[in-house]
Amino acid sequence: MKDILTVSEFTLKEMLRRKSFIISTIIMMILIVLGFNIPNIIKIFSNDNELYAGSKILVTDNDNIFEGKLENLNKEELGYNIMVKNSSFKEIKKNIENNKIEAGIIVEKNDNTINFRYIVNDTMAMMPEDLSKALEDLYTNIQISKLNLREEQIKQITPEFTTVVEQTEEVKGNTLVITLLSCLLFYAIYFCAYQVSSSITTEKTSKIMETLVTSTSPRTIVIGKTIGIGLGGLIQMVILLLTAVLSANLFLDKAALKLVLTSTQISPINAILMFIFFILGYYLFALIYALTGSTVSKPEDIQAANTPVAFIAIAGFYLSQSIISTPVGGLTTLACLCPISSPFAMPFRVMMGLSSWQEIILSLIILIITILIVAHIAIKIYSNAILNYGAKTSFKDLIKLYKAK
Amino acid sequence: MSLILKNVSKKFGYKLAVDNLSLTFTKPGVYGLLGTNGAGKTTTIRMLLGIINKDKGQITWNNKEVNRKSVNFGYLPEERGIYPKTIIKNQLMYFAKLKGMSKLKAEEAIKYWAKILEVEEYLDMTAEKLSKGNQQKIQFMTALLHDPELIVLDEPFSGLDPVNTEIIKNIIIDLVQKGKYIIMSAHQMLTIEEFCSDILILNKGKTILQGNLKEIKNTYKANRLEIDVNQDISKIIKDLKLEIEIVKNNQYKIRINNEEQAHKLLTKVMENKIKVNKFEIQKPTLNDIFIEKVGETK
Numbered sequence: 189m190k191d192i193l194t195v196s197e198f199t200l201k202e203m204l205r206r207k208s209f210i211i212s213t214i215i216m217m218i219l220i221v222l223g224f225n226i227p228n229i230i231k232i233f234s235n236d237n238e239l240y241a242g243s244k245i246l247v248t249d250n251d252n253i254f255e256g257k258l259e260n261l262n263k264e265e266l267g268y269n270i271m272v273k274n275s276s277f278k279e280i281k282k283n284i285e286n287n288k289i290e291a292g293i294i295v296e297k298n299d300n301t302i303n304f305r306y307i308v309n310d311t312m313a314m315m316p317e318d319l320s321k322a323l324e325d326l327y328t329n330i331q332i333s334k335l336n337l338r339e340e341q342i343k344q345i346t347p348e349f350t351t352v353v354e355q356t357e358e359v360k361g362n363t364l365v366i367t368l369l370s371c372l373l374f375y376a377i378y379f380c381a382y383q384v385s386s387s388i389t390t391e392k393t394s395k396i397m398e399t400l401v402t403s404t405s406p407r408t409i410v411i412g413k414t415i416g417i418g419l420g421g422l423i424q425m426v427i428l429l430l431t432a433v434l435s436a437n438l439f440l441d442k443a444a445l446k447l448v449l450t451s452t453q454i455s456p457i458n459a460i461l462m463f464i465f466f467i468l469g470y471y472l473f474a475l476i477y478a479l480t481g482s483t484v485s486k487p488e489d490i491q492a493a494n495t496p497v498a499f500i501a502i503a504g505f506y507l508s509q510s511i512i513s514t515p516v517g518g519l520t521t522l523a524c525l526c527p528i529s530s531p532f533a534m535p536f537r538v539m540m541g542l543s544s545w546q547e548i549i550l551s552l553i554i555l556i557i558t559i560l561i562v563a564h565i566a567i568k569i570y571s572n573a574i575l576n577y578g579a580k581t582s583f584k585d586l587i588k589l590y591k592a593k
Numbered sequence: 594m595s596l597i598l599k600n601v602s603k604k605f606g607y608k609l610a611v612d613n614l615s616l617t618f619t620k621p622g623v624y625g626l627l628g629t630n631g632a633g634k635t636t637t638i639r640m641l642l643g644i645i646n647k648d649k650g651q652i653t654w655n656n657k658e659v660n661r662k663s664v665n666f667g668y669l670p671e672e673r674g675i676y677p678k679t680i681i682k683n684q685l686m687y688f689a690k691l692k693g694m695s696k697l698k699a700e701e702a703i704k705y706w707a708k709i710l711e712v713e714e715y716l717d718m719t720a721e722k723l724s725k726g727n728q729q730k731i732q733f734m735t736a737l738l739h740d741p742e743l744i745v746l747d748e749p750f751s752g753l754d755p756v757n758t759e760i761i762k763n764i765i766i767d768l769v770q771k772g773k774y775i776i777m778s779a780h781q782m783l784t785i786e787e788f789c790s791d792i793l794i795l796n797k798g799k800t801i802l803q804g805n806l807k808e809i810k811n812t813y814k815a816n817r818l819e820i821d822v823n824q825d826i827s828k829i830i831k832d833l834k835l836e837i838e839i840v841k842n843n844q845y846k847i848r849i850n851n852e853e854q855a856h857k858l859l860t861k862v863m864e865n866k867i868k869v870n871k872f873e874i875q876k877p878t879l880n881d882i883f884i885e886k887v888g889e890t891k
Contacts (some may be wrong), residue, residue: 191691202678206678395674396675397674398644399670399674399675399688399732401644402666403691404691588606
């Protein structure tokens with residue numbers, strides 16, 4: 189036990205001291221801060237010609253299509269300052285160039301079509317949707333009023349249409365936030381577990397292993413190393429989460445933030461479950477990576493040795509995403525119970541309020557049993573493979589290494 | 594204290610790496626383990642360190658079966674390796690702790706050995722900034738920090754300059770004086786002859802020669818004459834039908850079958866009034882014995 193602590197303490201200190209760790213953490217912190225500042229950045233770089241509250245818009249109805257009622261647009265609380273005046277394209281253009289107005293609209297009628305010519309000093313600009321809808325509604329109302337209909341009849345022919353999506357199961361939580369958290373958990377588990385492989389390969393290829401295995405047992409090295417790197421990964425995640433929370437509070441609109449947090453449904457139990465599944469998921473992949481790392485003799489072979497593990501992890505992640513696309517069904521149950529996908533699926537299924545305690549416990553038991561089996565195989569192969577230098581290890585060699593005394 | 598290996602064997606697949614090896618090391622000193630590449634030296638060392646399991650036989654240290662947990666030997670592997678990006682002091686502390694030392698004791702030991710090996714100035718540097726020789730000295734420290742009773746040194750002098758070789762040699766002599774048991778594997782036969790009281794030669798996993806080095810050499814007759822004269826004597830040598838091995842500046846190394854041939858040559862040289870600076874009848878070197886024994890088994 190003392191040796192395990194010594195190995196994990198050394199591994200953790202080395203991981204935190206490494207330049208690559210410090211630089212990658214700083215880069216991710218910067219990206220998070222930038223991410224939370226996207227609305228502010230867009231505002232800084234957005235075109236000055238874009239319409240804003242109080243923008244002056246000149247509407248020209250030379251054919252009197254709106255029968256002089258265009259001034260009514262100012263009653264619609266659109267936020268723009270609508271000016272109605274008969275003008276030509278040239279005059280509108282001159283006014284825009286002289287900054288007297290921000291945009292102009294020329295209303296024209298061709299047969300049964302009413303055209304809105306939106307004139308603005310920006311080729312990329314679109315006519316604001318609320319403004320075009322307001323113009324359409326105004327025209328419809330003018331025409332309806334001519335029919336001398338009662339208010340009730342008017343309401344009947346112009347009802348408001350709304351769409352509400354309802355699922356067969358009541359799903360809590362914001363799916364976008366859940367997808368993001370699931371990606372974050374996958375990244376955290378995969379990134380940390382991969383470190384185990386590269387750390388073991390470094391020790392093996394730098395020939396330090398020979399000294400190390402005379403100082404302590406391979407079992408101690410594997411366990412100590414995975415704990416150390418896991419703690420390092422956890423520290424990085426905490427730093428990134430704190431950066432995210434701080435950035436959200438500093439840079440995001442308070443009301444929007446509150447809305448997201450309420451809709452996410454992150455309760456303390458959900459957070460604990462996420463933590464447990466992070467630890468177990470990390471351990472599962474870290475042990476598999478310990479196995480592959482120990483079979484590599486040259487640093488350039490590490491990529492090839494780790495590719496099958498990457499496929500397993502990605503397959504697990506994609507399987508886990510079925511909980512979001514189809515929250516109920518056989519595939520989702522498989523994703524929640526299969527050990528390669530359950531760490532990325534189960535915490536979020538709980539967050540969506542779709543999982544029973546029995547399901548959670550069953551998923552945990554399967555994951556723990558798998559970890560114990562993988563640990564037994566990984567430590568056995570690691571013990572026999574770390575002092576084995578030579579050609580690339582095939583699957584047949586792995587079986588031989590496992591069977592060796 | 595004693596290290597005893599009794600009928601130890603190890604197979605890798607169908608290949609017999611070590612076959613029925615026995616060895617007894619009962620007095621402090623240096624025991625030489627010799628062999629060609631792939632002879633089974635590293636496998637033997639790994640078995641006696643408890644890194645790999647033997648298939649057959651018994652290995653005991655102080656009458657206790659050797660396994661990874663029961664022994665705390667010092668080991669300098671042939672394949673040198675230290676953490677390249679880790680501060681030297683930190684990695685020495687790491688290995689000392691794994692060997693069961695307290696932080697305080699480890700710090701004292703690091704200070705002590707750093708001074709002896711003249712590497713004090715490198716303790717706060719990362720290993721990648723050190724020369725190969727200094728990296729080797731650091732690794733030598735990891736083998737000795739915990740003051741082990743038995744130390745295994747696999748090619749301790751390879752890659753060292755003469756100054757550093759002398760430092761390591763003095764340390765080995767000092768360790769023997771302190772009653773330590775050292776098993777040394779080396780390809781340089783001169784080094785083995787200099788340090789080892791007992792030797793074991795392995796070839797293809799089999800023991801082909803074993804015992805006290807002095808006694809082994811005594812069983813061999815003189816086979817070489819070294820003579821340093823002040824003029825060319827190659828004609829005299831040819832007349833006596835002797836074979837010149839090497840000649841340089843009138844210093845001759847000549848193959849002989851017995852001491853009488855050497856005396857005959859000396860008489861002839863004296864008769865010709867040639868001045869003799871050096872005349873030495875030599876027994877076979879360990880190198881000769883090694884080549885002869887390995888050649889016999891081919």
